[in-house]
Amino acid sequence: MKTNKFIVALVLITFFVVSFITNILGPIFPSLVSDFDISLALAGFLPFSFFAAYGVMSIPAGILVDKYGEKWVIIAAFLMAFSGSLLFALFPTFAMAMLSLFLIGMGMAMLQVAINPLLRVAGGEENFAFYSVSGQLLFGIAGTLSPMVFSYFVSQLNAPAASGFTAVAQSVVPSNMPWLSMYWLFAIMSICMIMLVSKVNLPKVTRNQQESVGTLSIYKHLLSNKQVILFFFAIAAYVGSEQGIANFMSIYLQQAHGIDPLTQGAGVVSQFWLMLTLGCILGLGLVKILDSRVVLIMFSTAAIAALCFALFGSVETALIAFPLTGFFLSVMWSIIFSLALNSVKAHHGSVAGILCTGIIGGGLASPLVGLIIDLTGNLKSGMLVVFILLVYICSIGFWAKPLVANKTIKIFNKRASSVS
Template sequence: MKRNTFIVILIFFIFFVISFLSNILSAITPDLSDGFHLGIGLTGFLPFAFFVAYGVASIPSGILVEKYREKRVLFWAFLLAFAGALLFAVIPTFTVALVSLFIIGVGMAMLQVVINPLLRVAGGEANFAFNSVMAQLFFGGASFLSPMLYTYFVKNVHTSANPNFIISMLNKVVPPDLKWVSLYWAFALISLVMIIIVQVVKFPVVVLKDDERIDTGKSFKELLANKYVWLFFLGIFCYVGTEQGIANWISKFLQIYHKVDPTTLGASVVSYFWGLLTIGCILGLFLLKLFDSRRVLMSFTLGAIVSLLAGLFGPLEIALYAFPAAGFFASVMWSIVVSLALNSVRLHHGTLSGILCTGIAGGAIVPLIIGGLGELFELRFAMLFLLVTLGYLFSIGIWAKPLVNNATVKSWRDLFN
């Protein structure tokens, strides 16, 4: 199969855009909360509005791809992202924020369904594993860089004495008391550029393999009757809930308990959380060549628990390192839980993947639970709820019985073979 390098690079950029639009919410949550005068409970509805869209849209998106093909779904996805971002940029209110985040979330869910099969075809099956890792690096890179752009905008919009062209334009459309809204103008522009690119680019024809198809008929019913499908669905739910439950509340926690400025140091801690999560993925690939994936999952989960507790109850000097460390230990969880799930079921992997992807809604529910508990017990103790989700992830390493274990090397000589 001929490799289409341009399409591969474009897909990498789409991964970058998905992450850029998805994970910036964790950095700007304190400003959203302060700008709209929200309590901790209402603040929890912001990630809820975004991530609940994954639970709603993942399986329908797979059906749309089969009916209308990749190019149309990509176009519609970026059109939704553009509409959601522009809506909030023009009308920056709390109610509109919830609607906007849901619309953008639906667009991101549609993109997630499209791009992996497209990457397999454009890059060639022989290169798919390598390209998938590269895509995750682009994904992580965007999560690392987006809080830095947020800091740049907040420091310069309505502040810079000698604004450049971009800052000058933003000064005209961004309210002085809501400078972080400038990010949504950037999102709208990026989405518009992607709409144009998708419209003019010719994409390869993707023939979905059996393990990429989503069937809502007999196979769907068979999978729902399998207890392990539900258990691994809950695993994905707990992982994304843990990831977003930490990331979305880090900056607010540091603001409340350590008086950290969320636009500068708070944003940097969030940035390093995502950066170490990306670096951890690389180490995880190495460790999975050496050890059983269940043991790696249990070890990294324990590391995440220790890091979380150190961040919550340690002094500022510890918290600044402990929260990013939690991101590092969370890095391997997604890939291990997904691989264990797929290796525990013989057939219908495409439909199973669709079911598992609806578990991304955990990123909606867990931050919302933390917000609700925060109203009752204060944020520090509310975040202890993450011990429940981490405890469940640890348990997977105990009860999972995959049909096929991950391959490990017999000697160091075999490591790179």
């Protein structure tokens, strides 16, 4: 199959934009708490509204793609992201923040469902693994850059001699809410993507069994499968762990160690996403020589240890340990997902839809962490939720029984045979 490099580039850019918009929540979380004067429990519903939309829309997005095609779903997705970003930029209230994040979450879910099969067709099935990893790397790079751009805008908006975008932003962004400039940027990025996609003829996508949406009876059958349910909770545990750490690390560093959340705190969040990206590269190598269940046990145990150091160590230790948790979280999503799909014989597309719906459960972790902190007055106590979730993820390595194990390179057997 001939590779359509322009379409591949368009999909990879979309991965970048999705991550750039999605991963800003951690850096601005302390600002949302202080500027809206809300409790941590109530603030936790902001990421929940995003991930609830993500989970709710995962299965319907597949139906919409089947009916209307990738192009119109991608345009509709960016239109939702544009609407959500613009509404919040114009009306910065807590209620509008909830609605905005819900609309953006729906848009991001639609994009994820549409662009992966499109990447397979445009790049060719033989190149899909390479381009898929490239997309994930761009996803990580965007997650790293987003907090850095946030810090830059905040510092520039407070400077007397602003220029370019920041000069325009000064006229529309309230002086006490410089972080709001990011939502103007998201609106601009979304409208640019709408204009770009509308001019492109996308190839026809024939969905394979892993990408197709199942019937209601198939979902009922799968939901009676104990393994599917356990992996549903596993995805919820991963999302809860990732968001629990990403959203609260900046607040913890601010309140426990006096770190400025707008600059150094945002930098630590950026490092978290960078380390998560770098961890993916190591994980790719490890699953080639070790059973993925062993890798999951190793990385989840290391994540628990890193979080302990982050919470109970000095400020210098915390600044290193929090990003390290991202490094050890890196392989969890892909390993859990692959173990789940390899644990059922058929209907992988429907299983994927059920797993993605588990994102809703993961979104509940943030308000739960915030509620425990509010009730106890102890920042560390709320993170007990994350420890429990990581222990559950670690347990997967012991009880998962995939029908097909990941293929590994038998290094030692090769060496032995070559000697003989």
